[in-house]
Amino acid sequence: MSIKKTEQITIHDIARALNIDSSTVSRALNDSPRVSSKTKQRILEKATELGYQRNSLASNLRTNKTNTIGVIVPRISRNFFSSVISGIEDTAQEAGYNVIICQSFESLEREKKIMETLMANRVDGILISISMHTVNYDHLKPYLNLGGSIVFYDRPCHFENCSSISINDYKASFQATEHLIQNGCKNIVHFSGPQLIDLYKNRKQGYVDALKKYGLEFNEAYCLESKLSEEDGVIFAKKILEMGHIDGIYSSNDTAAISAVQYLKSQGVNIPKDIAVVGFNNDPISSVIEPGLTTINQPDFEMGKMASTLLINHIENKKTKPESKVLDIELVIRNSSKHN
């Protein structure tokens, strides 16, 4: 900040004006019991009079504590993530921590840059949902070596002594697929995310195992892998029409499911009669489209609160052992899956 020197009031200016020592000013401003209340009042008054504004850079440098946690998120625009963030902020604020939100946009490069910035700024801890392309964790190591704490949320990771919070993706997927099967689907396509990360691996496995349990053949061609964007949904919908005999879709997110549904409807396909659909995330949009989308609801806000709590425990009490929490999900049944 290009600031005129004259405007930056420091504790030394206050000290000089009152003819006392700056250490006393510092203690007064931090409400230390070592300063008499009379002096405290004089200092606070003078501080206001001079327009003093504390400089956290200096204080954080000295104390080696920033009372700040960094949150790395693939994208804030996804409802799931913004809810998680709300939960995080809720708990963090309560505990006296500031929150810095950073978007990786699913890029490993951005994620690395963010790690460096957060590290250089000495945040006390980091909550991270890794990008779709994060295949190794070398970029996390320097921060851990520096003594920082990391907690993974949403996308599960097994790394050193870091805690993590996620949902049971395998089970959720199994349930979703089972639901389609029980509704009479025989040829179920799976919209799968990048198999680089555990989250999507687990979701695929749940789908595969559900098919197996009910004696349906697993066909690798039925697994359509992408980043699950809106465009991907349309591309997949076209492929499904080419395949010809598909009667069910289980998508690893709502975004792709919804755009596929829109496209299929535009081509005269009846959802759910011709093709039943289940998504993942319970985006607000899923309850508004027609037919309503059957999907998996995750405890997003809760996940944020728990991740934040875990991290703050790690920060404030280094003894804490790493733990992995797995939260329960709920299959929200709407009309898109009523096949028969």
Add this chain to the structure above:
Amino acid sequence: MSIKKTEQITIHDIARALNIDSSTVSRALNDSPRVSSKTKQRILEKATELGYQRNSLASNLRTNKTNTIGVIVPRISRNFFSSVISGIEDTAQEAGYNVIICQSFESLEREKKIMETLMANRVDGILISISMHTVNYDHLKPYLNLGGSIVFYDRPCHFENCSSISINDYKASFQATEHLIQNGCKNIVHFSGPQLIDLYKNRKQGYVDALKKYGLEFNEAYCLESKLSEEDGVIFAKKILEMGHIDGIYSSNDTAAISAVQYLKSQGVNIPKDIAVVGFNNDPISSVIEPGLTTINQPDFEMGKMASTLLINHIENKKTKPESKVLDIELVIRNSSKHN
């Protein structure tokens, strides 16, 4: 960060290891021409070897520059705002600035806290879309006195020598209302936001003046004021049913419009035949519901880029005069407004 002292490597450690002065190390790490390339290389190697991580707190304190801009946003979960943020980040990153995103959740109290934190952390500039309840700007003054730069975006404000970027809310509203009138609506209700801030005042005025122009009577009871949440949409829809003869709705956001539409549909009202509806924001959801929602599209990403550019200009070149930019909008016509 509770860090073991032994792990914090500083430029002094590097200097000691190579038997040179720390000032040379500092210059080498900043790629200053004053250090020979041979020495630079030795320093960089040693830095890597020792696991050196620069401490921005110290550097920022010394240079009085953080290369960071703060963004205050009512809510990141709204599509409009997350797009603005993307634009901001895009430009900021290009220019070498970090971005700190903070949510006010439409609360003046939170906004004040955020200002204090950003100020204490000496961000170089702040982009702010004020909360719905921000009626005065006293909480912005200390930061300006400190020499900070503020640029308003989205929600227009007239304050000291701050620049601002917004859209022409009055014109947008006028157009939206005019569109309903031209489609045959005679009794148009307006879902209005808090009249405390200019944004919603302007939108209301546009509605009022459009009615006037077409000789329709303005009825204060037709102006329903709220925070435009989902719940508000339902409450308003019920009121409309009580009123009985309403044939058009112009809502100041999509959220309220959409929940009203959902409720009205559930009560057997035909949209747009019985009641035509226009929203505001062009949320993704507006194109997916049935009927598609006619709404106002704002250049969100562009707005973010321009706000960011303006702010960075202010930061880097204090001479710049404040300017107010007004961006153009577009009425996106879908089926919800085809009244006749």
Add this chain to the structure above:
DNA sequence: TTTAAAAATACAATCGATTGTATTTTTAAA
């Protein structure tokens, strides 16, 4: 009133960088 204990305040070093100036070393011209 004297004096020991408690309370309040001052002293001085420190966190980890940056930067203007001084000094030393290297280079290259005479």
Add this chain to the structure above:
DNA sequence: TTTAAAAATACAATCGATTGTATTTTTAAA
């Protein structure tokens, strides 16, 4: 080889706070 200029490096102060220890002042008991 000498020497002036240029290049490289070292010295020392500084950014604005915090904090352990030393000193001074106040309090209250004897």
